[in-house]
Amino acid sequence: MSSLQARTFTRPIGTAVNHAARLELLENYLSYQEDILRCAQMSLEWLARHAGVKQSACLAVDAESSMLVGIAAYGVVGDDIELFSWPLSDAYDPLVGALQAERPVQFRSYRPNGHAAQASPSPLGRGPFTAIPLGLRTSGVAEHEDLAPGLLLLRAPAITDDIQWLVTVLGQKIDQVRGRGSLAEEARKLRRERTLFFTIINAVTDPIMLTDIDGRLIVANARAEKLFAASEEESEGRRRAVELNNMLFSAALSRSAVEGTPEARELLLVDPSDGSDLLFEVLSTSVEDPREGTGVVSVLRNITDLRRATEQIEENYQKLRVAEAAVRAERDRLNLIIDSVADPIIVTDATGATVLMNAPAEDLFTVVPGASEAASRTVQANDAHFSSFISGLLLGETGPGEIRRGEIGLMNPATAEPIPVEAIAGKVLTETGELTAVVTILHDRREALERARLYEQLKAASDELQARVQAATAELATQNELLRRQAIELEQASRLKSQFLANMSHEFRTPLNAILGYTHMLLQGVAGDLLPGVKRQLQRIDSNGRHLMTIINEILDITRIEAGKMPMQLSEFNLNELVPEVMTELDPVITRSKLTVVPRLWLDLPPVYSDRQKVKQIIVNLLSNALKFTHEGGIQITVGYNEAERTAGVAVADTGIGISPENHEKIFEDFRQVDDSPSRQYGGTGLGLAICRRLATALGGRITLESTMGVGSTFTLTIPLETEQ
């Protein structure tokens, strides 16, 4: 069945009346109603309500066309009953046959007798039904001779009195109406009108419907039916959607009734076919019908797309506003940036008129309300300077993208302070190359000028400094050259001194050799025995000669060391052996001093590789000194060894007069004794310790001193186990 087909729906009647009253009600209705189709429809509905007949149809004989036509149906699914018609000429058709029957005819399953091709279709669809000729009385006697005016087809468990009664009443009505004219014509006319009506309302794409005031459908066009009606066979989802739509519509109607607003209302419904939302505008008008009572005609206009469009417009508008806000924010930000630039910025249009300037620019080019005459004039002057600068750019003296630079002498209107500025102007062009604006930045040159001035000062100072440094350097070079020459001269002098001393010592030694030699020979008795006095005198000569020789040797040693001509004789030996040797050599002196000299040797001392003669010379010297400066007590000669440092040493400790701390270094200097006075108590050249220290240094070692005045002194020689050549 086409979904575009409109249908009339039953209208339930809620009023409770008794049975007799109901019969009378129908009879009255039928007697006043001239429309046979309405009569038939009403009758079927009455049957359904009062006789429990759920499926029924009414057929009538159209005498003019000799056709049996459908005029009403109830509870029938299928083709519209009004389209049903069948020729009466087919005498074998069971329905045509039933017209002549005197009692209800049972149809088990409607089958035309042997004329299957031409059999009329069952207006009630498949299944057994009963056909009752209209006008049949309860007595079973037909009022008319031949054909009944029509048939009532129904499916009912039994043919009750109510049914019989209705058949009679309806039959009479049809007869009555038929007597006044052609039933068929009436029916056809009505049918055309109905068809036209439904065609018209179906042609409207908006859902149109007539409902009762509770929203229940009476008449609906195809579009409305699609939204609000669903048969049992249709899907669950669609039925639910329809149910929901009915509820929504009823609610809308009742709201409308409560508020009494006739104007358009919006109603959101569900499309039963795809479940999407459909927005409608509902125009409802209340109609009064004398028979049907109060109803509501509603026209729904689909405004879903309209709403979407509206929403789209709204959304676009919002976007526009956001964009506008962003632009405004951007502009504010730019303004902030421009204002925060310390240099004045001025934007002028193509005619030279100022479009925009930042705060620093305003200070220069705008007159503050209440400003002095002078300030106003200054602003005018500034303006004039700026305009003449900018006019060059506007007159096209520079090409596109170029920047014009220039210096302008402006003045601060507030302080009348001159402000030399460097103006930098650039053109702002449109895409088509038209000049829209000129942006000028004025850079205060005072700082740059001040900086340049300072730079000049600094440069002058720097130059002066450089000149001084150069002069000083030259002086230094001269001094260095002088020093170098002096050093050479000194070196030469030193060499000459050494040579002189070496020569002198040689010249000393030759006569001394003879003096000592002859004295020695005499003492040896080469010239015979000597008188005791002579021998003593010869011994004095010998003693003083030897002393002189010692002095000469020491001077020679110093000379040799200074000239770097002290030969090193490196060999392996044991320090423990040297101590007794030294003691033996100095035995006469030790004996004479009456001091005890105690040697302390180091067991398991490893051998040292050094100059044996030099080491011995040092120890002899140290011991001689100790003997010379000690009057009572004793002397210890201790051999030491330091495995970690790989050094060995000899310490000579005495109980002598001691040396004050300030003299600890002094005594190692050349020709020095603590007492330098001519009347000094102790003899000697004062070269001994100087030589010892130099020798120790030459051997890679050192001599250290610990001493306390009046208690004694300890001189320690420390040398490496192996001396490098």
Next chain:
Amino acid sequence: MTKPDAPLILVVDDYQDAREMYAEYLQFSGFRVAEARNGNEAVAQAFSLRPDLILMDLSLPGMDGWEATRVLKADERTKHIPVVALTGHALAGASEGARKAGCDSFVTKPCLPDDLVVEVRRMLETVKKA
């Protein structure tokens, strides 16, 4: 008092006091002694006398001690004779120069006659053993 077979020592020194002092003491100590005042005399004496040992002062007028020693050590007749150098120059290099010239020993002046005799005896012993 000097034995005829006692070793002959040639004392070369230009300084008369020293030369005679050593000569006298060597004789006193039992040696035979010959004297020369310079290098030329020393070489001539050495060739003619063939001494057992030569005491050679290095600083000599004319041919000096080094040169004389070189001449003697270069001659087959005298090269076996030990030469003990005597010098007042104690600077480094002096003894090395003496050894290079061919001196067998080196004594620094001042040297007591007694010490010299000890050295002479030591050198003669060394030669005898060789």
